[in-house]
Amino acid sequence: MSILIDENTKVIVQGATGRDGSFHLRSMKADGTKIVAGVTPGKGGAVVDGIPVFNSVAEARNATGADAGVIFVPAKFASAAMKEASDAGVPLIICITEGVPVLDMVEIYHLVRSRGQVLIGPNCPGLISPGKCKIGIMPASIHKLGKVGVISRSGTLTYEVVHALTQAALGQSTCIGIGGDPIIGTGYLDLLERFEADKDTNAVVLIGEIGGDSEEQAAEFIKTSMHTPVVAFISGRSAPEGKRMGHAGAIISGGQGTAEAKVAAFEAVGVPVADTPSEIPAMVANRRA
Amino acid sequence: MKIHEYQARDLFRQFGIPVNDYKLVSTPREAVTASGGWKQVVVKAQVLTGGRGKAGGVKLADNAGEVETRAEKILGMDIKGRRVEKILVCDAAPIAREHYLGMVLDRSRQGITLMLTDQGGVDIEELAVNNPEAIHKMTLYPHLPIDEKALDAFLGKAIPGESQRKQALIATKALFTLFLATDASLAEINPYALTPDGDMMALDGKMNFDDSALFKHPEIAALRNPEEDSADEIEAREKNLSFVSLDGDIGCVVNGAGLAMATLDLIKHYGGNPANFLDVGGSSNPQKVADALNIILRNPKVKAILINIFGGITRCDDIANGLLMAREQLDIEVPLIIRLVGTNQIEGRAILESAGLKAGDDLDDAVKSVIAATGGAA
DSSP: OOSSOOTTOEEEEETTTSHHHHHHHHHHHHTTOEEEEEEOTTOTTOEETTEEEESSHHHHHHHHOOSEEEEOOOHHHHHHHHHHHHHTTOSEEEEOOSOOOHHHHHHHHHHHHHTTOEEEOSSSOEEEETTTEEEESSOGGGOOEEEEEEEESOSHHHHHHHHHHHHTTOOEEEEEEOOSSSSOSSOHHHHHHHHHHOTTOOEEEEEEESSSSHHHHHHHHHHHHOOSOEEEEEEOTTOOTTOOOSSTTOOOBTTBSOHHHHHHHHHHTTOOEESSGGGHHHHHHHHHO | OBOOHHHHHHHHHHTTOOBOOEEEESSHHHHHHHTTTOSSEEEEEOOSSSOTTTTTOEEEESSHHHHHHHHHHHTTOEETTEEOOOEEEEEOOOOSEEEEEEEEEETTTTEEEEEEESSOSOOHHHHHHHOGGGEEEEEEOTTSOOOHHHHHHHHHTTOOOHHHHHHHHHHHHHHHHHHHHTTEEEEEEEEEEEOTTSOEEESOOEEEEOGGGGGGOHHHHTTOOGGGSOHHHHHHHHTTOEEEEOSSSEEEEESSHHHHHHHHHHHHHTTOOBSEEEEOOSSOOHHHHHHHHHHHHTOTTOOEEEEEEEESSSOHHHHHHHHHHHHHHSOOOSOEEEEEEETTHHHHHHHHHHTTOOEESOHHHHHHHHHHHTTOOO
């Protein structure tokens, strides 16, 4: 089992003929994902790596019955692309693009929720259920099918942690990068709930960072609603106040959003917090024992 | 992006929010001339940081002589590492009552939270921690019209008079329009004051904007103040690198923001001190690696550099080529510690080895080595 995606998920790629979109369309397909269609306005009829390209998401979905859509369009067009996917009724939308205006995201957040759709991102690496389906940009080769769920606000740091888990023979059920922006479609709570309900996930690694209070909320949720063991890691312990550390959402402001507060919140509810990424596999193994 | 108080006041005026009279000046003489008709004058440092008052950057003056001496003292002052180049002189309005009125992007409510207090002149961040009940809150949404009845009731919690509430309602709506029209992330009026004549007006202003939305608003982007960032940060932004200056001696080049933060944390964890945050980004462009090293090497404090790459989209062979390119373009006299894993790592390491450079695969080992190279704790 896995959450959100599996071997049957059929995927549309928005921005399929662009530099990034076409590269990752090929890569996802090579990794076994059922890519059924591409979308680029004005390029309907084209073919990328054997996959038909349509002018709109609605056309692509009508023709293929796709369950998910992934967005690789430039930031200026990403908001419109998310709205188009939502209007076409795509149940699972993943936006990889970085740099989407935050107020646009406020509106889109409420739009997709009101329609019961799931949006992952923006500014994220996507998600993968190893050996079944990859919708995103992560290297599939470092993953291994197994029972650890991974949720992260980061991209390459997630690869670092997944790589360490795989080397310790701890495979993964699903790994999700939720995105580094202040407003994201899906946060920790929804995904922790899904992992808790997934009988084939028997531990969760949560990789948080400075900024906002979503880790504190996650700690509260773990305390009240989870039996599955969780191990956490927080990056940004050395970050100065008021500076944006790469991710738009990674900023300590007015003394809020510090790593110390997040670590304390997890420790207060009995969730161990790793000091370094390399400590994580042993902590996961301990919690499962 | 942050702007100065005078820039926020300009925007308030443009959007119909009453402000007390003000003029921007850069010499004591100009300050005296500009404030000629006013009974009492406030002289205010224009720097992009909070706590100006506590630092002595805001002073009252009762006559022209005082304006001149206050201006002389404040101009050139250092406030939290920032030199005061410009000052604002304002007509000091007599105040009967003060409030804080502000709006901020609220990530946990996925909206814009409007905040109002009964008393002004407060440090809102301090109040949020020590006495959060003193802040009235109401969440607004960019895609929904403001519910005027609810807003009127909300303002009534802190603002007693009917005329004052009406003025505040108009000002709040104008502030919200300004917030949306400019893709702001913060808009504050503190204090929002009642004068003895019954007028409500902004006596100070602060605004921050969403960097990701500046492409929509060239007029806002044009307000950018170069002193907000260090020269290195500005150059990095132009080269599409994400960079933050820190005060240590270990230069860092990492791909990905989360991994870059975790790398700095590891350096500190093992007793070292990072000189910068630097994310070379996701795509593989050898020139970016060379640009990154160029910026780092200009910092005379840097004694060693750690390159930490976990290849995903970024290919290790591209990074290796970038490093060789940088070695040809620059004099690299400090030790380079390279950790290179992920996509095409075998090719990447072969390229480095043929040029006499070694790359490791363990992050903890790499961090300990770079600290040792600076003569530090490990």
